[in-house]
Amino acid sequence: MSDPGSGTSRAVTAWTYGLSFVAITACGVIVSGLLHDPEPELTTAPPTTTTTAAPVPEDYTYVTEPVTYPTTIPGCESVEPPGDDAGFLSFAGGDFGYDNPTYPWFSGPKAVAMTDAAVRALPGDADMIFASPRQSLLFGPILDPSFENDADRALFGGFTTAYATIRRGEDAGALSLSVRASTTPVPPCVAGRLDERRVLDDGTVVDVDDTWSETNGVRTVFRSAQAYAPDGSEISAHIDDTDSTTGDAVQSGHPPLTVDELVALVSIPELRVSAPVPPGTPTVPESCSSPSDSDPIDAATAARLDGVLAGIPVADLAVDSPLGELRPAGFDGAGLCQAVRVTTPGSESTLTVAVAAGQPRPSTTPDEAPTPATGSGFVETRELPDGTVIQQREYTLTTQGLAAGSVATTSVTRTVTVT
Structure with a gap:
């Protein structure tokens, strides 16, 4: 990503950004991880283990002020x-x-x-x-x-x-x-x-x-x-x-x-617990995440990306806070993310933006494109002339409780990833 109106920055093109816009329709169920291939460790026999003697603990001292x-x-x-x-x-x-x-x-x-x-x-x-x-x-x-x-x-x-x-x-x-x-x-x-x-x-x-x-x-x-x-x-x-x-x-x-x-x-x-809350105070921001293997992204870069996001129209959607407030993801995430609540009647959902650096270039071979393991959906991948790879995913999952009279709920996830 380069600043609008400027030449491409070598410092920025040395990174690979994964920019994801995710809308999750709030129909009662949110499921994560369903679009990922199963980990090999979970589908193969466990390795043979050997028992070794516990290491001798090092000397440990703890002293407090007398x-x-x-x-x-x-x-x-x-x-x-x-x-x-x-x-x-x-x-x-x-x-x-x-x-x-x-x-x-x-x-x-x-x-x-x-x-x-x-x-x-x-x-x-x-x-x-x-x-x-x-x-x-x-x-x-x-x-x-x-x-x-x-x-x-x-x-x-x-x-x-x-x-x-x-x-x-x-x-x-x-x-x-x-x-x-x-x-x-x-x-x-x-x-x-x-x-x-x-x-x-x-x-x-x-x-x-x-x-x-x-x-x-x-x-x-x-x-x-x-x-x-x-x-x-x-x-x-x-x-x-x-x-x-x-x-x-x-x-x-x-x-x-x-x-x-x-x-x-x-x-x-x-x-103070008795202090009143000022009128119009928003609730806490939605939690979000980005790829855990992201290269670090500093505050100055985050501020530049905030300016880009703030200028992107969001199809007349009503959101509880404006886009353009990217923060590091989680306690150990080096990538950036922001999640906002979409309150437009009939389109209530969560919109998440995540940015990660140093990501591998995804495959553009149709047979190698990931597909959902359960539920229904599709994945489309295309490459632009400049080498940018765009992946579009849509995934629908319907669940229903085992109790008599339970109502089926459906969640829809749409994702666009630009690398």
Whole structure:
């Protein structure tokens, strides 16, 4: 792809883009993976395995900042002794989503309003690493695990969490924000759990901590702020000094946000569970994906492609957000994608645009073109004079439940892939 009105860029033609426009008719069933050939590993006999002795584990050391007790902590009338450090492992079950009736204060628009407020509150010289929405401080759905009793639910349940990697100058670190509605009282001050307790003008209690741990001699610095608001909101912000953007974790010794800046984040009024959602706030964007083997595509290229997409007419379709907001796909996707909801009556569907770099040139031989394994559909492949290959696919699947009186549902997927 080259910029309109310019000569072809050698840097761009060195890539192969796969640009897919996918419309999925929302008739109750969405099925993925049906157009792919079966993996050989799933259709052949398993290989013979041999048993070998387990490797001897390397020496492992984990050290935390020493705790002094008895001690005093600013803002605390009394300080309790540190308890034994213990971890817990939970396996989540049950339903979860943005409209979980167990947590009526939370919704998709509420998550977007909280995200917008958190992004605005970041310091002006601190940048989020270009990443998927879920890694750009988008608050996720509340996971609703099964708890044995109400006490466990009160302690561990009801959290929505947002993640991002923050870069500021030479320093970078992983930031997480969590919010929940709590009915438990403000906990006592415990030695080793906080460095200071602050009480804000509105009565919000904020515990702050600046500490470290060492794993095999490598020190990681952590900073946190935990707020307990009068309306029952429990809001926490955590950041470390680990830069993982290059693949190898590197500790700088300086988290990119200060303790005071974390306090400012947990004090944002829009993060309170009782804060109203501004009228017209959209819900969270549709999830999407691109080929997992894509070469990386940087933010500058994504912005250029956004401009191209924004100028493409979409046949008078009503969509919930305009095209031209490509983001990295998923947690590890190097390609870009965007999905929008089509709300035109009679054409309700999801329109997805995905861009991948470094893709192989598809076959143009009709006998080698992939065909659906089940259902009905067609695949057409043609080559343009300049070597561009266009593949068109349409796939229809009808399903019906086994219960008596169940209604058959049909899903239609149309895909155009340009390489």
